[in-house]
Amino acid sequence: MILNERPIPIPLLQREALLRRLPKTHSRYHDIEKELINWKTGYSGEKNVDYYLSYLPDDQYRIMNDLRLKNKNTFQIDTLIMSQIFGLVLEIKNITGTLFFDQNTNGVIRRYKEIEEGISNPLTQAKRHRSQLMQWNLAHKLKPIPIEYLVVFSRNSTILKTNPGNEHIFKHMIYAENLEEKVAQISEKYQNPLLKGRALTQACDYLLSQRIPSYPDILKTYSIPKSDIRPGVPCPKCQALPMIRVSAAWYCSICKTYSKNAHLIAVKDFFLLMNVPLTVRDFQGFLIIEQRGVAKYLLHTLHLPADGNSKRAAQYFLPPDCILSLF
Structure with missing residues (x-):
């Protein structure tokens, strides 16, 4: 079994x-x-x-x-x-x-x-x-x-x-x-x-x-500064960066693709590469979202585990199963 x-x-x-x-x-x-x-x-x-x-x-x-x-x-x-x-x-x-x-x-x-x-x-x-x-x-x-x-x-x-x-x-x-x-x-x-x-x-x-999860500091492994990492939401069809937020969807100006959920891979990329919890400010900057209210709403829909006891800005974490949910 x-x-x-x-x-x-x-x-x-x-x-x-x-x-x-x-x-x-x-x-x-x-x-x-x-x-x-x-x-x-x-x-x-x-x-x-x-x-x-x-x-x-x-x-x-x-x-x-x-x-x-x-x-x-x-x-x-x-x-x-x-x-x-x-x-x-x-x-x-x-x-x-x-x-x-x-x-x-x-x-x-x-x-x-x-x-x-x-x-x-x-x-x-x-x-x-x-x-x-x-x-x-x-x-x-x-x-x-x-x-x-x-x-x-x-x-x-x-x-x-x-x-x-x-x-x-x-x-x-x-x-x-x-x-x-x-x-x-x-x-x-x-x-x-x-x-x-x-x-x-x-x-x-x-x-x-008793299993211990492993998230190596991959940027340190390759001596890559965070400034080298390109922000934005990648297009799920052609992989171009960044997609543009249009109304309630993401739009790729290269292949003309629209997507409702393209930001999920960007959030995963943040956790995989940055090795730190996620804040609204990080979310807004990494996904290149102009309006903070839109960023807060999208982040809320992911239902990520959060540190609610901190007096600082709320910090969000990737679930242990690495699955992001919209519901």
């Missing part, structure tokens, strides 16, 4: 927002474009694995995606599978080419189109996340259960190699289509159900309740 759908990663959305609001001539534009492709590739691989996860028996397994928790430092598990008898940490990779796992250096070399590069060792990542989860469970006084780990490659075309005699590492690496069979094999190792009755549901509910 999948307990939470895999969200689109915030860093992916942030890079999309940056590309909407930076001129193509900007010095960091192509760096952002390249990294956005990497994020989309990774997310596509995770979604592919979700398809195979859906085949696991609902009555035996609970599946949690994008689980970000904190010990001394935060750690993020791509997918955690829980049952009454064991847990399984999945590190999901969508990598093209050949990966060579070097026994001598514990490093990984990726070969693709005659180019070699060193990449992070996904086995090391999976083991580290397993260890961090076990420490987190102990600190939060959850009943200890065996925790396994796997690296799951979403592409069957990814070729895996290692030194002679080091092939045992492959027992912790699989292709996505073999996930159901591998989980069944792991299950056969354990016989004693430790999370009986409602204990499994309660443990999963607690894990999900």
Whole structure:
């Protein structure tokens, strides 16, 4: 049973927002474009694995995606599978080419189109996340259960190699289509159900309740000043900036499109990029709205969570689910 759908990663959305609001001539534009492709590739691989996860028996397994928790430092598990008898940490990779796992250096070399590069060792990542989860469970006084780990490659075309005699590492690496069979094999190792009755549901509910959202300061990441970010409402059809507020709609002078709700993406862009709460003044300036009364009305229709105790101007926040509502 999948307990939470895999969200689109915030860093992916942030890079999309940056590309909407930076001129193509900007010095960091192509760096952002390249990294956005990497994020989309990774997310596509995770979604592919979700398809195979859906085949696991609902009555035996609970599946949690994008689980970000904190010990001394935060750690993020791509997918955690829980049952009454064991847990399984999945590190999901969508990598093209050949990966060579070097026994001598514990490093990984990726070969693709005659180019070699060193990449992070996904086995090391999976083991580290397993260890961090076990420490987190102990600190939060959850009943200890065996925790396994796997690296799951979403592409069957990814070729895996290692030194002679080091092939045992492959027992912790699989292709996505073999996930159901591998989980069944792991299950056969354990016989004693430790999370009986409602204990499994309660443990999963607690894990999900302790997730920590992540909003990286993306402008700081790329050393981009806020003044470089172009304000305005982007056209939903041609992406031109800015649309013009005409009566009760937004109008694009480039492709002649009208839209009632085009401002929603602008509000999301503000939260994704600026990393601060939203005020009426910010809303009016970022969306380029001439009349403050119109800005206040539109902001009110979004029903955003607000800080009502502040003596300063009211501050608005994006809902945890990142969904904006007009009703």
